[in-house]
Amino acid sequence: MVAHALLTALRDEKPLVHCMTNYVAMNIAANVVLAAGASPAMVHAAEEVAEFTPLCGGLSINIGTISAPWFASMTEAAAVANTHDIPWVLDPVAHFISAYRRGAAQKLLAQRPAIVRGNASEILALAGEAGAGKGVDSGDSVTAAQGAARALATQFDTVVAVTGPVDYLTDGKREAEVSGGSVLMPQVTALGCSQTALMGAYAATGPAFDAALAALAHFKVAGTAAATRAHGPGSFQMHFLDALAAAQPDDLAGVIG
Structure with missing residues (x-):
């Protein structure tokens, strides 16, 4: 299915x-x-994973505030998803800042997510290369991480999305770029994390490469539209949600390179 048609x-x-x-x-x-059109559920207890994950169309795992109990739940959820052929997305947030976080990201990566989404510094570090990231912020360009993204995609048979001013997507063979958005987007906390959740929704509706591409395009379109109405980060978030809901498939097609 064409990526934008997944909307x-x-x-x-x-x-x-x-x-x-x-x-x-x-x-x-x-x-x-919700604004995009899917149904989210924020379930973290390990005791619920075996019953709940099989009910879902997609799974999104983000290690931003990881802890030992959450990591156990995440690894179990990934295993359950794989058993039931449910696509899942990994966001290795700032995984390079501690040995514990690095280990958690690598263990989850070894469980073969359908999609990996991160900023350039996160993708570089995930591939074992040196980067200039500081906490959750990227210190590297998307272009600098393209080789690492292709290597990860090939090694783990996954789709890798590197997000930034111009997003880059690859499955090791195909690649795409998505332009647009707004400089206000990094000023709204956890907006990138929310994109990972949206990728989980799109992955439930179509192939991983197309799903990731649609999610990237949906964000860029909404970001561009919201910026024309916003007066700063606070109003941008409100208009961004409205723009996600208003976006149409043809809008998404226009930002995919």
């Missing part, structure tokens, strides 16, 4: 998405998934 499928199917995201991102991630 119609998303709104028709309204897939349930298991969003295992961080404390900071929960509210905006849930609102982003």
